[in-house]
Amino acid sequence: MNDPQHVAKHVKTYLMVFGALIVGTILTVAVYFKHFESVALAIAIALIIATVKASLVAGFFMHLVSERKTIYIIMAFTAFFFVGLMALTIWAMNDSPALSGSTQRAPHATVAPAQHVP
Amino acid sequence: MDIPFTVKLRDDTTLYNAKVGIWLFLGSEVMLFGALFSSYILLRVGAPPGTWPRGLLNVPIGAFNTIVLIVSSVTVVMSWASLKLGNLGKFRFYQAITLLCALSFLTIKSFEYRDKFTHYEVWKTDGARMTGHVEGGPYFWSTQTLKDKKLDHIVFHPDPHHYTEPVKPHAGAAAEHEGHAAITIPVAEIARLSAFVPAHSTYFAIYFTLTALHGLHVFGGALVIGYLWGPGAKLWKTDPERFTNRIEISGLFWHFVDLVWIFLFPVLYLL
Incomplete structure (x- = not known):
């Protein structure tokens, strides 16, 4: 990476990634202002764009595309526990009748709606 | 006594120590923000239909702040590349833009907060x-x-x-x-x-928790970058490779801060 030509090549990549990130941001806002019938679709598109943008930042700006094995091992552990955390969240949703869409309501879910603060 | 492996690579990790350290730290940061994101998801999905506030945040301002952070991410990586090319002047130029972006982000965010405190x-x-x-x-x-x-x-x-x-x-x-x-x-x-303060609703409680925590990261990152831009740059004269490594480490943290905002923006402003 100390070779000036090598660095100059990387600089071009950084500028291309910068352009892609700006386009991604514009697309995210465009999705918001273009009214989709399905909220789930709008959420999915926004999160997919965010994931692509985050991958570009991590891959190129943080050099994850060409890192050492030690970093990949650390990231693999992080990814494992992060996915586990999110899976626990989804699992917890199934524990709650109010969240899982079950018609059977738990005793604690009978709070008057007027008292609920979103 | 010199601190070992600040420049020289370790045989076992094939990295200098600070790089392993920052990635371990970023791993813990992923879990910190991940826990808050999963809390947000539970609260969002658990809210009765039609009760979750939408459209209360200013999307153009949020989008502008996203672009500000993206620009700062580019200038951070360009400053590191400048040092690799031996150009301290360009490094200082790019990092000055980074600091301006950090200041702009926090200023815009404070105006957004002020708007909420009077709404x-x-x-x-x-x-x-x-x-x-x-x-x-x-x-x-x-x-x-x-x-x-x-x-x-x-x-x-x-x-x-x-x-x-x-x-x-x-x-x-x-x-x-x-x-x-x-x-x-x-x-x-x-x-x-x-x-529109945390006591208003679950939405604003999680909004202020996430954005204030992120704002603290921006502030902390800017402090480190500011130090390395000013007095910390003296190291360039005596040990340029070590100084370049410090910039790489602070840059990795800054990119992470940008990465978190990339998710915060659509989740809080658009969904």
């Missing part, structure tokens, strides 16, 4: 609810404030729509500023008054 929701005793501004633009008023000040009425400038009502698609924050015809509301008819 109110009124729950009336007849069940009606409205959002808007109290005459005079006071900060942090609550139901208790009305009692403490012994007011018998407030002059309120309601927003055109309440967030629980079906509105024209994505009217957003821009619609808030349409038609602020003032109305007088007797305090006896007010069941609850709250500014």
Whole structure:
């Protein structure tokens, strides 16, 4: 990476990634202002764009595309526990009748709606 | 005594120590923000239909702040590349832009916060609810404030729509500023008054938790970058490779801060 030509090549990549990130941001806002019938679709598109943008930042700006094995091992552990955390969240949703869409309501879910603060 | 492996690579990790350290730290940061994101998901999905506030944040300002952070990420990596090319002047130029971006981000965020602290929701005793501004633009008023000040009425400038009502698609924050015809509301008819502060609702509690924590990261990152831009740059004269490594480490943290915002923006502003 100390070779000036090598660095100059990387600089071009950084500028291309910068352009892609700006386009991604514009697309995210465009999705918001273009009214989709399905909220789930709008959420999915926004999160997919965010994931692509985050991958570009991590891959190129943080050099994850060409890192050492030690970093990949650390990231693999992080990814494992992060996915586990999110899976626990989804699992917890199934524990709650109010969240899982079950018609059977738990005793604690009978709070008057007027008292609920979103 | 010299600190080992600040430049020289270790045989076992094939990295200098600080790089392993920052990635371990970033791993813990992923879990910290991951826990808050998963909390957000649970709260969002668990909210009864139509009760989760939408359109209360200013999307163009949020998008602008996203671009500010993206620009700062590019200048951080360009400053590191400049050092690799042996150009301290360019490094200083790019990092000055980074610091300006950090300052801009925090300034814009503080204006957004100020807007929320002067924006109110009124729950009336007849069940009606409205959002808007109290005459005079006071900060942090609550139901208790009305009692403490012994007011018998407030002059309120309601927003055109309440967030629980079906509105024209994505009217957003821009619609808030349409038609602020003032109305007088007797305090006896007010069941609850709250500014858009964490106590207002679960939404604002998680919004302020996430954005304030992120803002603290921006502030901390800017402090480190500012130090390395100013007094810390003396190291360049004596040990340029070690200084370049320090810039790489601070840059990795900064990119992470940018990465978190890339998710925060759509989740909080758009969904």
